[in-house]
Amino acid sequence: MKKYYFVVAIYCMILSNHLFAQKNFHKNERFATVGLGVSGHSCWIVNQNTYGEPELDYSPKYGLGIYASIGMNFNFNWGLKMEFTFNTMGQNYDGYKSQNTIYIDRKIDLNYIHIPLMLKYSFGKESLRFYFMAGPALGILHSASQSYKQKTGNSWVDSWTYYNPEIHEFIDVSKHEIWSRYKTYNIVGILDFGADILLSRNFFINTGIRLQYTINDINATQFQLLNNKGVYEPSHNFTGGVVLGIHRKINY
Numbered sequence: 001m002k003k004y005y006f007v008v009a010i011y012c013m014i015l016s017n018h019l020f021a022q023k024n025f026h027k028n029e030r031f032a033t034v035g036l037g038v039s040g041h042s043c044w045i046v047n048q049n050t051y052g053e054p055e056l057d058y059s060p061k062y063g064l065g066i067y068a069s070i071g072m073n074f075n076f077n078w079g080l081k082m083e084f085t086f087n088t089m090g091q092n093y094d095g096y097k098s099q100n101t102i103y104i105d106r107k108i109d110l111n112y113i114h115i116p117l118m119l120k121y122s123f124g125k126e127s128l129r130f131y132f133m134a135g136p137a138l139g140i141l142h143s144a145s146q147s148y149k150q151k152t153g154n155s156w157v158d159s160w161t162y163y164n165p166e167i168h169e170f171i172d173v174s175k176h177e178i179w180s181r182y183k184t185y186n187i188v189g190i191l192d193f194g195a196d197i198l199l200s201r202n203f204f205i206n207t208g209i210r211l212q213y214t215i216n217d218i219n220a221t222q223f224q225l226l227n228n229k230g231v232y233e234p235s236h237n238f239t240g241g242v243v244l245g246i247h248r249k250i251n252y
Contacts, residue, residue: 029076030252037245039065039210045091045108047233049181049219051162051173054228056095056104063088063239069247077121081133085114086142087212089237103151110182110237111142114212116190129196131208139186139214139237141179148174166222181223187215192243202249212239 043061050056065087073079090108097104116137122129149158160173194208217224217234226232 029073031073032250032252033069033071033073033081033247034250035069035071035206035245035247037067037069037206037243039067039085039087039241039243041065041087041210041212041239041241043089043091044238045218046236046238048091048093049223049225049235050227051225052228053097054095056093056097056106059092059094061090061092061107063090063241065243067245069245071120071247073120077123079120079122081116081118081120083114083116083118083137085116085137087112087114087239089239097150101152105147105149105151107147108178109143109145110218111144112186112237113140113142114138114188115140116188118190118192122196127198131192131194131196131206133190133192135190137188137190137212139188141182141184141186144179144182145176146174146178147176150174164222164225166225181220182218183216183220186218186237188237189213189215194243196247199246204247204249206243206245206247208243210239210241210243212237214238 041063043063044058048055065085067083067085069081069083071079071081088109088111090110093104093106095104096102114137116135118133118135120131120133122131124130148160149156150160151157158174161170162173164171190210190212192208192210194206196204196206198204214237218237219235224232224234
């Protein structure tokens with residue numbers, strides 16, 4: 001009988017120790033994060049504003065981003081992440097207009113502040129976890145400029161006027177500062193997937209792939225102009241690239 005009691009006592013000790021460990025494990029599942037990161041991406045403007053001319057050829061353009069983030073994990077798999085991001089974006093073009101007699105070289109630089117709020121799902125071991133994040137972001141235009149040159153024969157000209165029927169006046173298409181031609185606020189959709197790699201008990205790094213697409217038309221209302229086919233096609237920013245960040249875990 002004593003042997004039976006001894007076995008029961010050992011079993012209760014093991015069970016209580018297991019439950020205590022489980023309790024601590026679940027407690028550590030809930031934590032907040034703060035972090036800093038950078039990104040590098042390829043930039044595109046889907047559907048260019050051509051001022052009544054045929055579309056120019058797209059040329060590669062690359063941008064950078066820096067961000068600060070705060071996050072919260074509700075359990076072992078689900079959490080939220082908010083960022084404050086500065087992104088350089090835009091598009092490069094070149095090609096011919098007006099029956100292939102005038103060559104155009106055009107580079108657009110758009111800088112945005114993005115504030116995304118993303119739902120995060122992660123899985124795996126504590127030392128290496130894979131994640132998917134998605135959510136909307138508020139995009140705020142910080143600056144917009146361009147380099148616009150056209151060449152006829154051997155001569156480069158950096159000015160070109162166009163009658164804008166939306167505001168009923170001529171505009172300088174090649175103007176350097178073009179902030180007024182784009183909307184100040186945009187809604188952006190973000191998809192991000194990658195891995196969190198634990199460095200120590202309280203620090204981890206993340207690396208992943210991020211895609212961003214501006215849902216609304218980025219062109220200001222007075223610059224939503226018809227193309228050479230008499231059709232207006234809304235413009236959208238798109239970027240795709242890599243992110244790298246370092247984060248600190250704060251248990252609560």
